[in-house]
Amino acid sequence: MAYFEHGSAQTALDSHPEPADVSGRDRDNVLVEHGVLVPCDGGADFCLTDAVRRAWTDALDAIGADVDAALSESALVDAESSEFVVDESAGDFAVSVDGAHAGRWPSREAFLADAAGAVALASELPGWHGLSSRTRGIALGELRLFLDRCPSCGGDPGFQRRTEATCCRTRTVTTMRCADCDASFVEVVGA
Template sequence: MTETPSPTRPIDARAGTGSWRDGVQTTISRLRNPAYTGQNRCLPCTGVNVGLTAAAAFGVGTVSPTAGAVVGGLGLAAIWLRGYVVPGTPALTKRYLPDRVLAWFDKTPSGDALGGIDPEAYLRTAGAITDGPDGDIAVTPSTRAALIDGVAELDSDDRLARALAETLSLPPSDVTVRPEGVGYAARVGGQPAGRWESRLALATDLAAHQIFSERVGGWRALPADTRASLLGAFRLALDSCPGCDGDVILGSDTAESCCRAYDVLVASCESCGSRLFEVDAALTDEDATV
């Protein structure tokens, strides 16, 4: 009995394309080190590694151009995925690069995130701050009451993440927040998206954002970096902690980046110890000089 052959199925050249790309992306995600890439990338360390990779590729290339290109390509790929290729890079960078060079890399971008807005004038117009009895800036009673209530509602990381997702117009499932080092960090889709001095600093920003959204026309139309700068200025104006009602005091401390230590000015709660604001002391010195 002759067996009837089954019909041949046409081959789809596109079959497997999606899974192939997913596999590559999964592999890249596994190889990437988020502690030293993305927003956490250390520019001095990256610069040192690129320079060393270029020197190694040039040296090998004088013997074999092909091998030199391979060394350069692999080195750059490692720097892109891992942050650096030479073991012990932070220690090497800290030891051999002058502090003035490291400080230059740590400075904030020169562009004016406020877009010419005077933060004190803006916060006064918004009804958020006024003159205190001692002549210093003080948060208005109504704003303070609303801020305390708003911070109290953000009593879990899940609520913080949902509130942050709402401010960014993102699905809540895309945003996570968690402790990171001495501060608090946010991630969107697994990638670094922001860092705050403490959990309370993040909760304060989110509560203040909601207050300004309800009271200030055009608040949400401002660029995200402008709103972030104004929220930071508002935190600096606080004289009492929105979490425990303790006094907020100004002081100094030493902070550590990937490869250097530097002085910072800190506004923190005397009672609970939460940091509400932190800035590189060198930047404030430069502003005073100007």
């Protein structure tokens, strides 16, 4: 999911080809390994720490629905905001810089959630900016699953599941969407 949304393993803008302080063993568990997600419900689930939840909420409030503010505040892409090109023509939210793909999200709202998440994680997770863009993208995609309000309308995100059948196979698609404005935050296609 996050790999598709945030581009290839190393974009042209990525100056960190390997994580700075995360081993290969825990690369895909950055949020757990660094205490951003902690066991809750008797160990049956994971929850955000209160500090990260507050930092994320504060960042969401500060950024609002302003894409330019989100781009400059989050440092999701290493470039000046005047160099960004945003494309929403394909039904998703894509950012490029000087013609190079910098990232893709399922919606503007998913991008805003990730931008605020990047601000929060930079303040709460030591070495955040030293991680590769791929590792940060995976962590932000995982963090987005804990979103409790839509960045644009304030509505409640919820999960939906549907089955798609074609001539050759059937697959289950699980999505996380805003109940009020229908913004897409996550889409996972299963077998």
